[in-house]
Amino acid sequence: MTTIVIGEALVDLTWHTGTAHTVPHPGGSPANVAVGLHRLGQPARLMTCWGDDPPGDLVRAHLDSTGVRVHRLPSASGRTTIAVAYLDDATGSARYDFLATWDPQDIHLPDQATLVHTGSLAAVVEPGATRIAETCHTHRSHPGRAVSLDLNVRPAVLPDRDTYRTRTERLVAVADLVKASDEDLAWLYPDLTPEAAAQALFGLGPRLAVITRGAQGATALTAEHQITVPAPPTHVVDTIGAGDAFQACLLDTLLQPDGTIHIPTTPAELETVLRRCVTAGSLTCARAGAQPPTGEEITAALAAEDSSLAPTTR
Numbered sequence: 001m002t003t004i005v006i007g008e009a010l011v012d013l014t015w016h017t018g019t020a021h022t023v024p025h026p027g028g029s030p031a032n033v034a035v036g037l038h039r040l041g042q043p044a045r046l047m048t049c050w051g052d053d054p055p056g057d058l059v060r061a062h063l064d065s066t067g068v069r070v071h072r073l074p075s076a077s078g079r080t081t082i083a084v085a086y087l088d089d090a091t092g093s094a095r096y097d098f099l100a101t102w103d104p105q106d107i108h109l110p111d112q113a114t115l116v117h118t119g120s121l122a123a124v125v126e127p128g129a130t131r132i133a134e135t136c137h138t139h140r141s142h143p144g145r146a147v148s149l150d151l152n153v154r155p156a157v158l159p160d161r162d163t164y165r166t167r168t169e170r171l172v173a174v175a176d177l178v179k180a181s182d183e184d185l186a187w188l189y190p191d192l193t194p195e196a197a198a199q200a201l202f203g204l205g206p207r208l209a210v211i212t213r214g215a216q217g218a219t220a221l222t223a224e225h226q227i228t229v230p231a232p233p234t235h236v237v238d239t240i241g242a243g244d245a246f247q248a249c250l251l252d253t254l255l256q257p258d259g260t261i262h263i264p265t266t267p268a269e270l271e272t273v274l275r276r277c278v279t280a281g282s283l284t285c286a287r288a289g290a291q292p293p294t295g296e297e298i299t300a301a302l303a304a305e306d307s308s309l310a311p312t313t314r
Helices: 029-039 054-066 128-140 161-172 182-188 194-202 242-254 267-285 295-309
Strands: 002-006 010-016 021-027 044-048 069-072 082-087 094-099 113-119 146-150 177-181 208-212 218-221 226-229
Touching: 002 029, 010 054, 021 029, 021 054, 029 044, 029 054, 029 113, 029 242, 113 128, 113 242, 128 146, 128 161, 146 161, 146 242, 161 182, 177 182, 177 194, 177 242, 182 194, 182 208, 194 208, 194 218, 208 242, 208 267, 218 267, 226 267, 242 267, 267 295
Parallel strands: 002 044, 002 113, 010 082, 044 069, 113 146, 146 177, 177 208
Antiparallel strands: 010 021, 082 094, 208 218, 218 226
């Protein structure tokens, strides 16, 4: 059984606002999720496209170095997407601008695919966004198959809020699991609180919705429960890739040996899942660029946190 991640691989030009110094980092949210799953021991395959250009050479070399299985889709334009990440050196937070292309051709899922994950630019940049929506709809129509979606909203690629929301919601409607940050939801639904916006998305069909809140942790919603956990304290180098590490850890935690996903049914289960995921995100924040942790690193960090919270005896 195989997890398929479909979406962009790109180059982030990280612009440090204090020095105007730029550094290229290969990434892209779906590519980062695939790398994160691979580091966690999950047999994921990335379906993406890039151009035969200098940024594409960097993407190819990066993906080759990770060991992730990659299926390169043909691209109509032959261009690689470039993101400019303006990094605030004081806080580590980033805002983005894009030279975006997402035009994969001939998306055909392997027969053994059980879970499909997508999101970010791939969910809204045409013509690829429509092809992905069609692929996910067909995949989800088969029993035992699931779809995961990370909104990872980037208004710079599609400033029209109504169109962005429409393209997002058509994927939400076929997803079992949806993740979004509080900033994603605030932009998509400016008149709603993050919780109310997540409930609106939840009403479209998903079985689990997760809100990430940066340093404030994360919230999970199911039909029966809502629970929030705090994020562990960390020294933030930058936030690039933290949400993708959270997403990879979320999928890894929910995936079953047969490739299906298990939706937690109790508050205790939800808390355990979220604690692991916020730990993955915090470990990534402590590193430059999108560098998701291994399972061993997450386990060690959780053990250290538990030890620090344990009562002392004399």
